[in-house]
Amino acid sequence: MAWDNYYANHQKKGAFKHLKVADIFMGGGTTLIEGSRLGMQMSGNDLNPVAWFVVKQELADVDLDEVKRLLADIESEVKPQIMPFYYCDGPNGEKGTWTHKPSGKMMGADFDPLALKPEERKDYAYDGPEIIYTFWAKHGPCQATGCGHRTPIMTKPLVASRAPTISYWPHQCKNCVASYDIEENSNRLAPDVPCSSRKMKSFCIA
Numbered sequence: 001m002a003w004d005n006y007y008a009n010h011q012k013k014g015a016f017k018h019l020k021v022a023d024i025f026m027g028g029g030t031t032l033i034e035g036s037r038l039g040m041q042m043s044g045n046d047l048n049p050v051a052w053f054v055v056k057q058e059l060a061d062v063d064l065d066e067v068k069r070l071l072a073d074i075e076s077e078v079k080p081q082i083m084p085f086y087y088c089d090g091p092n093g094e095k096g097t098w099t100h101k102p103s104g105k106m107m108g109a110d111f112d113p114l115a116l117k118p119e120e121r122k123d124y125a126y127d128g129p130e131i132i133y134t135f136w137a138k139h140g141p142c143q144a145t146g147c148g149h150r151t152p153i154m155t156k157p158l159v160a161s162r163a164p165t166i167s168y169w170p171h172q173c174k175n176c177v178a179s180y181d182i183e184e185n186s187n188r189l190a191p192d193v194p195c196s197s198r199k200m201k202s203f204c205i206a
Contacts (some may be wrong), residue, residue, distance in 0.1 A: 010039045011037070016040045017039050019035075019041065021035050021040050021041070021043070022045075023044045024045045024046075025046060028054060029054065029055030029059070033058055034057075037058060080124065084113035084121065084145060085131075087113065087131075088131050089129060094129055095109075096129055097126055099125045099126075100124055101125050129202065140153060146152070167183070168182060
């Protein structure tokens, strides 16, 4: 499998350890990082001190457990403060839940997290759909005097859509009547994840 070879531990195999590569305009260090991941002997240079610092940190030998603890500490401090700006309903109307942590009480539908003061947000936890990306779409105002109508530049909120390019057989479970597809070959980044549906996921502007 191509992905098995791509994610294999090439450093341990040592197939590329004799190769020496120099990137004298390394920038963000993509070449150095990918070459190092493959076990090559990499050297880089850049006049920009910020680029040098970034690449140095990217290639630094770190304690993974320590990094995870640090990220968890940052998340525990930052997430409660910004979550009121990122909660949303799911694409099929799924609703999240807010819980008052000290009392364990689940808040009702009329709860407004944006009304919380910054010092109060740490006492509330959210579980549910979250906004990942926000797209801004411009509108063109009508030029007629007194009209005020605004026409969206984008005619629909669909940003991208992708159709399947592999062979599959539609199937329906005789037990639970659920519909799903059986793929002839796997071409996914996570091939071990069970197939669920061939319906396309669309990225929409909220």
